[in-house]
Every structure is written in C-alpha cells, then in structure tokens.
Amino acid sequence: MALSSACADIQDCRSCTNSTWSCxxxxxxxxxxxxxxIYGCAFGVECYNIDRxxxxxxxxxxxxxxxATVLALVITFAILxxxxxxxxxxxxxxxxxxxxDLLPYKPPPNPNEVKKEDLSSRLFEMTTSATTWASSLTSSEKKRRKSRSPSLDLGEDLDYDLALVENDQNQEVAAARRPDSPPTTSPQNQTPFPPPPSHPVHCLxxxxxxxxxxxxxxxxxxSTLTVSLWPHYPQYNMCSDELDWGSIVSGMESLKPKASFQLLASIYNPNYLNLYVNQGSGVLRHGNDDVGILDFGxxxxxxxxxxxxxxxxxTFIPSEWEALSLTSEYYSGTLEFMVDATITVGIPALGYTGSSQWNNYLIKIGGAYEDRxxxxxxxW
Known part of the structure; x- marks a missing residue:
C-alpha cells in the first residue's frame, strides 16, 4: 500500500521510471x-517514445x-x-x-403659374380674335362713312369714335397678356432657388x-490584409527524443562509438501561407567539440x-572519451548539446526562398525542456 502511494506521488514519467524498479x-x-x-497497467510505457x-x-x-506597433501604425494611416x-x-x-452661385437665377416651375400662362394664352387668342373682328368692322365702317352724306347725325360719329378707342385699348391689353412677354413677378415673391447643375458638373x-x-x-x-497577413517567425519546441545508446555502448569495445537518434520538433506556423523546408543541416556540439551532424530532411x-x-x-561519432562523458551525462539527466544549423525555407505562394540560422540553440537530451x-x- 505504501509502495502504491509512493508511486502515485510521482507526477512525471521520467521520474517515475528512474525513481525505482517497482514503479x-x-x-x-x-x-x-x-x-x-490493480489500479495500474500490465506494462508501462517508454516516456520519450516518439510514436506516442x-x-x-x-x-x-x-x-x-x-x-502592437504595426497595429498602431495601420490604424493611424487609416484614420489619416x-x-x-x-x-x-x-x-x-x-x-x-x-x-x-455664379449661374443666373432661374426660379423653379410653379404649377399655379403654368395654369395662369395657359389661361393667358387662351385669353390672348380670344382677344386677338375680337380685335381682328373689330378691325374688320372698323374698315367696313370707314367705307360706309365715306359713302354717307354730311347731314347724318353726329351722335353716330361719336359712338364710332368711342368704339375705335375701345378697340385700341383691347389691343394694348392683348399685347400685355402675350405668353412671350416678360413676367411681372415682383422681386419680393422671388425665392433664392439654385438652378440645376449642368451635365458636366453633375458628372464630375x-x-x-x-x-x-x-x-x-x-x-x-x-488595413485588413495588413493586419491579417502580417508575417511572423515560426515558433518551435523540441518535444521528445529517442536515443540508441546501445550502439554507442557496443561500439565502445571496437573503439568506434556511433549512434543515431531522432529529435521530435513541433513547429508552429502562425502565417496563412504554407512553408516548405527545402533543406536543412547543422552541427552538434558538446562543450567545444563537434560530435555530430543534424539532418532536417x-x-x-x-x-x-x-x-x-x-x-x-x-548522427554523431564522438571520440572514446567523449562517448563515455556523453553516456554518463545521459544517465544522470544532464546531457546537453548546442546546435548550429542553417535551414532553407520556401513560400511557393509568393515565390520566396530564404534561409534561417540557428545559433547556439540548446537541446537537453532526456531532460525536461523549459517550453513544451x-x-x-x-x-513529458
């Protein structure tokens, strides 16, 4: 019971595996x-198994x-x-x-004035007809008077003169009521109404x-595309490793220690466009010595x-003494490598190809990483 409780108190896989043979x-x-x-499992798992x-x-x-700087600049330029x-x-x-304002005044069309103009036109036509009839009557009367004798009544002549005067007045009224005569609207009744713009001004x-x-x-x-598509550097974590230390130990006897292992890297691409690692290689350093190479595929x-x-x-081929040091540090959980690498990255959507440098990147083998x-x- 105490053993089960002691194992249950361990919170991480590596400590559980290395603490005692019973957990x-x-x-x-x-x-x-x-x-x-009975609360556990028949077979335990390997802590740093890549497949898992x-x-x-x-x-x-x-x-x-x-x-924040880019966002502030985008907002500033958008407002400006x-x-x-x-x-x-x-x-x-x-x-x-x-x-x-420079165009001449043109009052708006008024329905009442349009009706008045129609009535004036009709009245003008009627007056013109009456004037024509009066003119013809006057001509016939003049002929008749020439043929009359001087002894006729003077009263008829007076009536005739009055008829001529009335005819002249009717002609003056008709001329005043012609449609083509200028309007008599007073300035007080005119309202400041701007004239309709010309076609070029309206189109402009x-x-x-x-x-x-x-x-x-x-x-x-x-602004939206700039905020959405602003490029970011990819982020990555070294997540797991699986070392073939058996080949190193077996190679100790032949003085040719050689081993290969795989590192699992999780790469986060925060951009909308896909990236391609066209080529990548690097060097593993332990202390000041180069002990291997890296291949990114x-x-x-x-x-x-x-x-x-x-x-x-x-893949690395350390010296005999370096291999012993690596093995000792691995089992004690203190094995560390420094990586210098060059990666060629391409963005097919933009036709872009560039390189990225990893300088003095620290890898802890078999230990807990700072950021996972x-x-x-x-x-794990």
Whole structure:
C-alpha cells in the first residue's frame, strides 16, 4: 500500500521510471503506478517514445495578432487616409457650390403659374380674335362713312369714335397678356432657388463621390490584409527524443562509438501561407567539440496556422572519451548539446526562398525542456 502511494506521488514519467524498479508509467491515465497494482497497467510505457508524442497530421492552432506597433501604425494611416479623402470631397463640394452661385437665377416651375400662362394664352387668342373682328368692322365702317352724306347725325360719329378707342385699348391689353412677354413677378415673391447643375458638373461630382467610396473601400481592405497577413517567425519546441545508446555502448569495445537518434520538433506556423523546408543541416556540439551532424530532411511542409511535428535525425561519432562523458551525462539527466544549423525555407505562394540560422540553440537530451507548449505531450 505504501509502495502504491509512493508511486502515485510521482507526477512525471521520467521520474517515475528512474525513481525505482517497482514503479512504471501507465498510458491509459498518464500516471505513475506500482508494478502489479490493480489500479495500474500490465506494462508501462517508454516516456520519450516518439510514436506516442508525434502528431500524425498538422493541428490547427489559429493565427497570431500583429505587433502592437504595426497595429498602431495601420490604424493611424487609416484614420489619416479617411481624413484626407473627406477634405478632398469637401473641397469638391465647395467648388460645385461656388459654380452654382455664379449661374443666373432661374426660379423653379410653379404649377399655379403654368395654369395662369395657359389661361393667358387662351385669353390672348380670344382677344386677338375680337380685335381682328373689330378691325374688320372698323374698315367696313370707314367705307360706309365715306359713302354717307354730311347731314347724318353726329351722335353716330361719336359712338364710332368711342368704339375705335375701345378697340385700341383691347389691343394694348392683348399685347400685355402675350405668353412671350416678360413676367411681372415682383422681386419680393422671388425665392433664392439654385438652378440645376449642368451635365458636366453633375458628372464630375458623381465621379468625385465614386472615387471617394473606392478609396475608402481600398483603405479598409488594405488595413485588413495588413493586419491579417502580417508575417511572423515560426515558433518551435523540441518535444521528445529517442536515443540508441546501445550502439554507442557496443561500439565502445571496437573503439568506434556511433549512434543515431531522432529529435521530435513541433513547429508552429502562425502565417496563412504554407512553408516548405527545402533543406536543412547543422552541427552538434558538446562543450567545444563537434560530435555530430543534424539532418532536417527536404521538402517538409509546414502548414499555415497549424502545428506540425517534424523528425530531425542526429548522427554523431564522438571520440572514446567523449562517448563515455556523453553516456554518463545521459544517465544522470544532464546531457546537453548546442546546435548550429542553417535551414532553407520556401513560400511557393509568393515565390520566396530564404534561409534561417540557428545559433547556439540548446537541446537537453532526456531532460525536461523549459517550453513544451507546442508539444503534443506537454508534461513529458
């Protein structure tokens, strides 16, 4: 009972495996149990087994926001752009208004005045007809008077003169009521109504509005794309390792220690575009000595906005004394390597190819890493 309790108090796999021969780590609940316990498992698992901690497919992880400086600059330029566009539109509006002020006054059409003009036209036609009839009557009367004798009554002549005067007055009224005569509207009744703009001015104003709207849309689209597609450096964690120390130990006898092991790296690509590792190689250093090389493989796809697990193969041939030192440090959990590597990365969508440098990158073999937030097995 005490043994089961002692094993259950251990919280990580490596401590459980190395603490005592009576404890092992169980996979079904990721906990340490005593060997043979009914609450545990029949066979324990290897703590740093790549097969257990490697993702079979990229895991979606979303994107990262742009840096605060970039976000502030984008917002500032967007506000300045909107202000400049608004000022340009106001200048265009004032130019249009000034142009309309220079045009002559043209009162708006009034339905009542249109009806009055129709009535005036009809009255003018009637008056013209009456005047024509009176003129013909006057001509016939003049002929008749010439044929009359001087002894006729003077009263008839007076009536005739009055008829002529009335005819002249009717002609003056008809001339005053002609439709083509200028309006007699008083200045007090005129209201300041701007005349309709000409066709070129109207088209120019509509073009200004269209350019203003298109520029606003362009500012919004460019700002959104800049914030969304701002490039970020990929992030990575070294998550697990599996060393073939048997080949080193067996090679000690022949004085040719040689071993290969694989490092599991979880790489997070926070960009929308996929990355490809075209080529990658590096050097392993233990202390000040080069003890091996690294191979990152070729044509490895790193999905955008996802975490991808990649195997890095390390091969080294240390000296005899260096091999003994490596073995001792491994079993004590203090084995460390420094890595210098060069990786060629390509972005096919942009036709871009560049290189990235790893300088003095620390790898702890068989120990707990400082950051495992990207790993599938975060506690291992």
């Amino acid at each position: 092992h780590w169980c996979d079904f609940d990721d906990a340490c149990h005593a060997i043979g316990s 901690c490697m993702r079979t497919s990229p895991e979606p992880a979303g994107d990262l926001p742009p840096p 752009g909107c202000c400049c566009l608004t000022c340009c539109l106001l200048v265009g509006w004032n130019v249009k208004k000034a142009y309309l 104003w509509r073009c200004c509005w269209s350019v203003y709207a298109l520029c606003l849309v362009a500012i919004v689209v460019i 070729s044509d490895v796809e790193i999905r955008g906005n996802s975490i991808t697990d990649v195997l890095i193969t390390a 937030s990207l790993c599938a097995c975060e506690q």
